[in-house]
Amino acid sequence: MRLTLLLLGLLAVSATLYAVPREPQTVEQAVVRLTNYQQSPDWNAPWRMKPPQPSTGTGFLVEAGLILTSAHVVSDSRMLLVHKPAVPEPFIAKVVAVAHDSDLALLQVDDPSFYAGLTPLPFGNLPELQSRVQAYGYPLGGEELSHTEGVVSRIEFGTYVHPGVDSHLLIQTDTAINPGNSGGPVMQEGKVVGVAFQSNLKLNDVGYFIPVPLIQRFLRDLEDGSYDGVPEIGIQTSPLLNRNERAFLGLPEGEGGVHVDRILSRSSAAGVLQAGDVLLEIEGLPINHAGMVRHQALLVDFYIVAEDRQVGEVLSFVIWRDHRRHTVALTLKLPPFGREVRNSYDRLPEYLIHGGLVFVALTRNYLKAQDQLHPVLAYEHWFREIEQPNTRREQRVVLARVLPASSNSGYTELRNFVLDRFNDTPVQSLEHLDLLLHSLPAETRHLVFTSHWNPVPVTLNRHEVESKHNEILQTYGITEAKRLHTTKGL
Numbered sequence: 001m002r003l004t005l006l007l008l009g010l011l012a013v014s015a016t017l018y019a020v021p022r023e024p025q026t027v028e029q030a031v032v033r034l035t036n037y038q039q040s041p042d043w044n045a046p047w048r049m050k051p052p053q054p055s056t057g058t059g060f061l062v063e064a065g066l067i068l069t070s071a072h073v074v075s076d077s078r079m080l081l082v083h084k085p086a087v088p089e090p091f092i093a094k095v096v097a098v099a100h101d102s103d104l105a106l107l108q109v110d111d112p113s114f115y116a117g118l119t120p121l122p123f124g125n126l127p128e129l130q131s132r133v134q135a136y137g138y139p140l141g142g143e144e145l146s147h148t149e150g151v152v153s154r155i156e157f158g159t160y161v162h163p164g165v166d167s168h169l170l171i172q173t174d175t176a177i178n179p180g181n182s183g184g185p186v187m188q189e190g191k192v193v194g195v196a197f198q199s200n201l202k203l204n205d206v207g208y209f210i211p212v213p214l215i216q217r218f219l220r221d222l223e224d225g226s227y228d229g230v231p232e233i234g235i236q237t238s239p240l241l242n243r244n245e246r247a248f249l250g251l252p253e254g255e256g257g258v259h260v261d262r263i264l265s266r267s268s269a270a271g272v273l274q275a276g277d278v279l280l281e282i283e284g285l286p287i288n289h290a291g292m293v294r295h296q297a298l299l300v301d302f303y304i305v306a307e308d309r310q311v312g313e314v315l316s317f318v319i320w321r322d323h324r325r326h327t328v329a330l331t332l333k334l335p336p337f338g339r340e341v342r343n344s345y346d347r348l349p350e351y352l353i354h355g356g357l358v359f360v361a362l363t364r365n366y367l368k369a370q371d372q373l374h375p376v377l378a379y380e381h382w383f384r385e386i387e388q389p390n391t392r393r394e395q396r397v398v399l400a401r402v403l404p405a406s407s408n409s410g411y412t413e414l415r416n417f418v419l420d421r422f423n424d425t426p427v428q429s430l431e432h433l434d435l436l437l438h439s440l441p442a443e444t445r446h447l448v449f450t451s452h453w454n455p456v457p458v459t460l461n462r463h464e465v466e467s468k469h470n471e472i473l474q475t476y477g478i479t480e481a482k483r484l485h486t487t488k489g490l
Contacts, residue, residue, distance in 0.1 A: 137184030177207025234267020
């Protein structure tokens, strides 16, 4: 997501406008309560919006007059309020930077009086296992700052719920993290060691927080005025814990490393690493049989080295291939999947209506909006990317539903028709379909939509469709026949 913020300039200005004395800070002088009035689209009827709903969360002051919080706390915002301790009237805030892939956001309040009496919190490092931490926030929307205490039980890579597909370093704790705590600081010895952001609904007393390395990576990413995202190597690996497997691969006695099982197409690793390679070192750090490296005196997953870098930076490996050590380097890229695979926020859905046929892009949001899992949509959404990447298109277009009219009689019960071709031309995206529909030769009499999954095509009379188009929109109270995000708006 491109940002209009020039962070360096903002930091410089904010440091002047909102400077506060560097006094011994307390958490109470930095943590604020957030109320976000969210409004999300109706993904089954993408031309309309759901009613706005209030939600609550927590944030805390960092340097230069900025408030750090979780992205999911401020997503799809229509109005964002910040409640300062002991001040009855809330302040209006604005989102100045957001990273949906790592669930982080920065806010700012334009009213300088908001910052009086507030002190930024400093950052610490990764906490040690079994060390104690404290989580601060406003659980369940309460007005009083609360804190809970527990121990760090695990440091690992795991899925971030907000984007839905991205995996990053996270820290597990038995510290209670409830709704409303999200975005609040997790502290140790007076310093921030993470941002509370999600809990485990299947387990009691298990919460997670985003560690400092990912937070600092987010802030560094913004220094050039835009947020590029967290890069990814693009491989699947497995540990080499069995000595017979290591012997089979010809690894010398005492050598560590993990096995490369798969290279994702169009990823950073494509054309550099190969399936069957063994990763021995990353940036000079030995990788053990479990895939761990030593980072800040802790053993953590080797992926942390890549996660700490920026898009475009070079990452070096020592690998074992053909019974020899080799040194290779790759340029880091964003994850190779399209944005449709990730949960979408702060962006209205694309759609195209023609003759009462409602076409949408197959996104994670649309898939989640269905009453039950649709196996064809699930395959097209994710597994085709893995199994048949050569067939990938800009977007997967779906005929989601049909608005009943005389021009589409016989198709009114049709749902989730995965579109492959229109009039025998492969459809690459909604924008491409719109172009095809509006550039038909004058002699074209029929509109024919075909799908690999459906033996019978959808066939309409062109003249009937065009003559009834505006009437259908009026009948169903739809003011716009399409919403398309062109390449320039990505």
